Amino acid sequence: MGRGDPDNKQLDYFAMAGLIRKHYEEECYDSDVTSFVPWETVAAICWEETQFTNIRQNGFNHEDWLKGPSTKTEGKGNHAVGFGQVERETIILMQTQASTTGALKGFFDGTPLANTPLASLPTGWWREVDNLVLGDTRRAIHLVWHALIHQRKNKPDATLEQLLHNYGGLRDAAGNPTAKMRRVARGWLTTTSLLQCFRRSGLGAGDYGGMMRAKRILAAIFACSRRSASFAGSFGVVARPIAGYLYAGHDLYALGDGLACLSFGPTFQPGGNAKLDADYKAFIAEYKAQPEAEYKWIRPWVEARYPKLKGQDLNIGPKPDE
Numbered sequence: 001m002g003r004g005d006p007d008n009k010q011l012d013y014f015a016m017a018g019l020i021r022k023h024y025e026e027e028c029y030d031s032d033v034t035s036f037v038p039w040e041t042v043a044a045i046c047w048e049e050t051q052f053t054n055i056r057q058n059g060f061n062h063e064d065w066l067k068g069p070s071t072k073t074e075g076k077g078n079h080a081v082g083f084g085q086v087e088r089e090t091i092i093l094m095q096t097q098a099s100t101t102g103a104l105k106g107f108f109d110g111t112p113l114a115n116t117p118l119a120s121l122p123t124g125w126w127r128e129v130d131n132l133v134l135g136d137t138r139r140a141i142h143l144v145w146h147a148l149i150h151q152r153k154n155k156p157d158a159t160l161e162q163l164l165h166n167y168g169g170l171r172d173a174a175g176n177p178t179a180k181m182r183r184v185a186r187g188w189l190t191t192t193s194l195l196q197c198f199r200r201s202g203l204g205a206g207d208y209g210g211m212m213r214a215k216r217i218l219a220a221i222f223a224c225s226r227r228s229a230s231f232a233g234s235f236g237v238v239a240r241p242i243a244g245y246l247y248a249g250h251d252l253y254a255l256g257d258g259l260a261c262l263s264f265g266p267t268f269q270p271g272g273n274a275k276l277d278a279d280y281k282a283f284i285a286e287y288k289a290q291p292e293a294e295y296k297w298i299r300p301w302v303e304a305r306y307p308k309l310k311g312q313d314l315n316i317g318p319k320p321d322e
Helices: 012-024 031-036 039-050 086-094 124-135 135-152 162-166 179-200 210-225 251-264 276-291 298-305
Strands: none
Touching: 012 039, 012 135, 012 251, 039 135, 039 162, 039 179, 086 124, 086 135, 086 251, 124 135, 135 162, 135 179, 135 276, 179 210, 179 276, 210 251, 210 276, 251 298, 276 298
16 A cells, blocks of 8 residues: 555455446446456456455555656656556556547546546546546446456457456567466466356355355465465455475465366366366365365365376466565
8 A cells, every 4th residue: 555545455255246246247338348258357357466455556656656657767667556456557558549449438437537538638647547546446446347448459359368468468578478477367267267166056155064164165266366365354264374285385275276176177278177067066075074174185186087187287376476
């Protein structure tokens, strides 16, 4: 949080999901985007970027924002705001390409700029955008889909994974997505497939062995997108240290690893398992049958189903130190 910013708190998952469904599914005017990018993917992005918190990029404040696009004398790198951490330069690019993408349409509703054509915004129009976003949960979620529209219109033939690379924006010197960007996008897609499965499974708390164990599974689904996080504020659980599990040192990440294997199945692609729903229910039945603090069973259980995943790192999500 920068000096003078509102004290925006981490949101509960269910509150955040409701806000995304309302302000993305119901209010985004581009049905091509809402049908192409599931709301669960937007949730995954917002968890990985900010843990459901409407904040500015760490280490920056409004004074840095006012320095504007990077120059030799003014720039302090880039600067992002909101649940989905949309970058300042991306927002400025949306305005300069307004005639091509129209991606900022409606963003300034409720402000003095509401009736000004996007291509004719006055000099310095971007100077208070960060404060507009940080002061308005609805606008912060809208900014995510404005950015998605921008990427979709610019690259209409891109796959969803490629669109996510473009949204995240991490590129190497040759212009290709970095290894981290590829892992991040794969994490978002893994969380998407598992969250959709969680919601359509029809399982209740009792099927998981109680409400807290159900919450641990939900948190583990999001652990596929972010392997270093504070889960308590959004899920009511914490990641607990464990021993003897090759792929993770904490239980939520061990569960996330196992669930990600289900998402991949024999395809090694997020969401590629055609039998995910059935495999998920079988996994949860085994999870319920195991003692609360036991996780060594996970990889042997999934590898018996998918031998090709034995010993494999799924390469999803940023590493804990990234």
